[in-house]
Amino acid sequence: MNPLRMTIENMRLGGHRGHSAGAPENTLAAFRKAFEYAGPLATCETDLSITSDGELILMHDKTVDRTTDGHGVVQKMTYSELSKLDAGSWFSDEFAGERVPRLREALQLARELGIIYQVELKIYDQNEVFFPKLRAIIDDLVCADLMQFSSFDYVQLKAVKEAIPEVPTVGLMHSRLIDPAAIARQANLDAMNIEVYHFASGEARQLHEEGFAAFTYLPAGYHEKLMQYGVDIESQVIQWVREGQLDQLLGDDVAQVTRLRDEARG
Incomplete structure (x- = not known):
């Protein structure tokens, strides 16, 4: 039984880097905002x-420059240095003093609120470092149920499933694939995230027929931009939800994806 296959009644909703439309991305504040919606x-x-x-x-970029008041390469900074940075003021004064969270702290918040993290593995050449650390945190906090692993690197996803089999894995797709289910099977994935541009x-449908879950992500402003030209992406998403094509819908704006799910349910 695939733990990521859902129905219109229980499909998962959430935020890309948290509710990044309304809070600084990849901060506890953004994760709390996603839960609120x-x-x-x-x-x-x-x-x-x-x-x-x-x-x-938890940080997307290789450097801290864009999303904090500091400068430098993440992997060349100590946690003590990183913990002193302000990760909120760049977004708005409301979030001044927000910090770069450790995975452990985010998982503790997840247990408190009942949220789930789709953790994208951003570094592809340090499995021998990452995997034991992930294993230790999961064992310590007993939190495999609060996680998914995602990556554009399917070789890495296959390896992490072997190392930590109880956490579901999600393949990220930039472009269309001739046979996504075959790749999902080879990499031992549970789901594929299909770009909304070619969903x-x-x-x-092919993924579902072969037992895999199908996710997509709606970027902030994408619908609004296309609506100027008469293309209604929101209506398309609502139709996909009604047809049972989506197991998980994420967006920068969690209020938006929640509204679309609710409209699809009627």
């Missing part, structure tokens, strides 16, 4: 990196 089992996509002294932290091409 999507409720229990809200899924927060987030990005896993590592400091020079081996702390697993209508039929990959979701």
Whole structure:
């Protein structure tokens, strides 16, 4: 039984880097905001990196420059250095003092609220470092039920499933694939995330027919931009939900994806 296959009644909703439309991405504030809109089992996509002294932290970029008041390469900074940075003021004064979270702290919040993290593995050449640290945190916090692993690197996803088999895995797709289910099977995945730009091409149906879950992500402003030209992406998403094609829908704006799910349910 695939743990990521859902129905219109229980499909998962959540935020890309948390509710990144309304809070600084990949912070506890953004994860809390996602929960406010999507409720229990809200899924927060987030990005896993590592400091020079081996702390697993959540940050998308290779440097801290864009999303903090500091400068430098994440992997060349200690956690002590990173923990002093302000990760909220760049977004708005409301979030001044927000910190770069450690994975452990985020998982503790997940247990408290009942949310889930889709943790994207951003570093592809340090499995021998990452995997034991992930294994230790999962064993310590007993939190495999609060996680998914995702990556564009299917070789890495196959390896992490072998190392930590109880956490579901999600393959990220940038482009269309001739046979996504075959790749999902080879990599021992549970789901594939299909880009919204070509979701209508039929990959979701093929994945479902072969037992895999189908996810997509709605970027902030994408619908609004296309609506200027008469293209209604929101109506398309609602139709996909009604047809049972989507097991999980994430967005930068969690209020938006929650509204679309509710409209699809009628």
